[in-house]
Amino acid sequence: MAFKFIRKLTRGIFLIPTILLAILFVAACLASELNPEKWWFVAFLSLLLPYLILLLLFAFIFWLFAKPKAALIPLLALLIGWRQIKVIFSYHIFSSFNNDIKATNAIRIISWNVGSMYGLSHNKDKRMHDRKEIANTIIGLSPDIICLQEFNNSETQGKEANNVELFSKDYPYYFFSKDLDKHNGFYQSGSIIFSKYPIIDSVKIKYPKGISESFIYVDILRKKDTIRIFNVHLQSYKFSPQDYDDIAQIKSQSDSTIKASISLMNKMQLAFSRRGVQADMIQKYSDSSRFKSILCGDFNDVPGSYAYFKIRGSRQDAFLKKSWGIGRTYYSIAPTLRIDYIMPDKDFTVNQFDIVDEDLSDHLLLASDIVLNPKK
Template identity: 25%
Template sequence: MAASFRSIRRRVWLTLNTLVVLWILLGVLCLQVPPAEFWPAAFIAFSLPAPLALNFLFLLYWLLRRSWLVVLPLSVFIFGWGYYARLASINFEEEVAAGAKTLQVLSFNTHVFNAYTNHDGSEIEASMDMIEWVATHPADIICLQEFYSNRGSSTYNTISKIGNRYNRYRFFSVSYVDRNKADVGTAIFSKYPIVNKGVIRFGESHVNRAIWADVDVKGDTVRIYSAHLQSMSIKSQDIENTYSAIGNEESFKKEGRNLARRLKRGFVARGNQVELLLEHIRESPYPVIISGDFNDIPFSYTYNEMAEELKNAFVAAGSGIGATYNGPLPFLRIDNQFYSEALQAYDFETHYEMGLSDHFPISAKYVLQPKAQE
C-alpha cells in the first residue's frame, strides 16, 4: 500500500514538473513573437519567472528524493541557464590589465528630478541632493532619461550644474517644454568630445525616444545611446486599487482589465520601438553602448531582441537581482545597459543609495578591446 502511494505521488509530481517544463518552453517561444503580431504572447513570456522558479524547486525536490527524475529539471536548468541569469547574476570582480582603455557609463531615469512634486523644504532639498549626486558622479558618460532643466531656476538649472560646472560635453534632446518654460527630454553628458549626434523618434510619441552621440575616447570612437522606451503607465494607485478589489469580483475584474490594457499597450509600443532602435544600431560604424529605461523586464520581446544582438552588462558583470524600479512592484529590472563585441563589461552596479527617483541609477565599466592589427 505504501509503495503504491509513493508511486502515485511520484507520477503526480512528475506530471506537474513536466507541465512546468512545457510552460517554460512556451514562454521562451513567446519571447520571439512581436507583440504587435500576437499580443497574448507577451503576457505568457511575462510569466516566465514563475515556471523557472518552480523548475528550480523541482530540482531541489528530486535531489532530496535522490531520484533519477532530477535529470528533467536539471536539464532545463543547464540548457536554460541564460534565462536564469536574467533573473539573478553571479559574477566576481575582474582585474583590468594595466594600461587598458576603460570607460564608465552611468544611466539614470531622474523622474524630472522630482520637479513636479508638491514641494516643501525637504522636497527641494531632495531634488538638490539628486542633482548633486548626478553632477559629482565620476562616470565618463552620463545618460539621463526624463531629464529636466530650467535655466530660470536656481535649483533646476541642471544643464549648468551637471554640464557647465564640470566641463562636460553634452547633447540634450528636448521632448517638450512645460508650463514653467523648463525643458524635458533625454540627455547625454560626456567627459570626452562628442563628434556626432542624432535622435531616433519613436513614431507619434513626443516623450519616448533614443538619442545617440559618437564619443571620441582617447582616439577610439564609441557610439553611446540613451533610450527611453514606452512607459508601462502603471501607477502605484493602480496596484493598490487592484489589491483592494480582491474579494469583490466585479471590481477586481474591472481593475484587472484596466491593468491588462495598459500592459498590452506598452508591450506593443515597446516592441515596435526596439525594432527601430536595433535598425539604427546595426548601421553603426563604431562599437555601441546603449543604456536607458527600457520599461520592460528581461522576459519580454523588447529585452530578448536586444539580448540576441548585444551583451547585457548586468548579466556579464553584475551580481544579485539588480532590481532598478523603485516603486510598488518589487524585483523589476527595467533599466539596462547593452554593448557590442568590441567592448567588455567588467563591473556593474545598481546604485541603491540614490533612492530619490522611481528608478535606481545603474553604472557599468567597460574595457575597449584593442583594434586588430592590419
C-alpha cells in the same frame, strides 16, 4: 499496501502540476522570439520567468528523490530555457565596484532614470532639494558619460528649475531630446546625455504613433577614437497612482480584483506592443552604427523579453559581466524587475559594474567602467 497507494497517489498529484509548469516555462521562453506587437499575451509570461525557474528547480529536487525518471521533466525544461536563465541570473559573486579605482583608459558611464529629477517625496521643499541630491550623487561618482531618462528642465523658470545647469560646469557637452517642450522652454522633458568629451554629432530618433519618448545618440571624440553613445527609453506601462492601488488590491485579493486586473492588463498590452516596435527600431539603428558603441537606457522590460534580446543582439550586458544575483533596478510592483541596462559592444571590456540605491528615484542608478579594447 495502503502506504504504497498513498505514495503513488501523491506522485500522480504532483506530476500533472510539474508537466504544466514545464509547459508554461517553455511558453514563457518564447517571449524572447515573438514580437509582442502581435504576440503580446506571450510577453506577460516573460515577467514570470524568475519564479518559474525557481519552481522548476524545486520540482527537479523533489522528483530526484521521489521518482528520478520524473526529474527529467523539469530538467529538460530548464535546459530548453538555458538561454533565458543565463540573462536573468549573474554569478560573479566576488565582483565589486570601487569608486576610487578607475583605470586610466576606462570610460565611466552612468545610466539612470531620474524620475523627473524630483525624488520620491511629495513634499515640495524636499523635492526641490532632491534635484540637487540627484546631481551631486551622479557627479560624486566622477563619470565621463551620463545617460539620464525622464530628465526635466526649464529654460525660463530660473535656477531652481534649470537642471541642466546642475551638470554643465563639470559636463560642458550635452544633448537633450526635449521630447516634451511646453511654452518655449518653460517645461522640457526627455532623455539627455552629458559628456566630458566633445560631442561631434547628435541625433534624436522619434518613435512612431505619437509616442512621447524617443531615443538619442551622440558621437563623442575621446583622444583619437570616436565612440557612439545610445540613450534609449522604451514605452512604460504608465501606471497611475490608482493603478498601483489596484495592484495592492490584486495582491490582497479584494472584491475588485477582476476589474483592477482588466485595467492593468490593457495598459500592459499596449506597452508590450509598442516596445516591440521600438525594439526593432533601436536594433536597426544600433546595429548599423559605423562607430564602436555603448547602449544605455530604461527598456521598461525584463531579461527574457523580446525587447531585451532584440536590442542586445551581440552586445554585452555589463550586469552579467560584473555583478551577481537578479539585479533589481526598479522598486515598485515586484522584486525581480531588472529593466535598466548598460550594453557595450564587443569592442569593449567591462571592468566594473554596480547598481547604486540612493532612494532618490523609483529606479536605481547604474554605473560601469568600460575600456575600449586596443586596435588589433
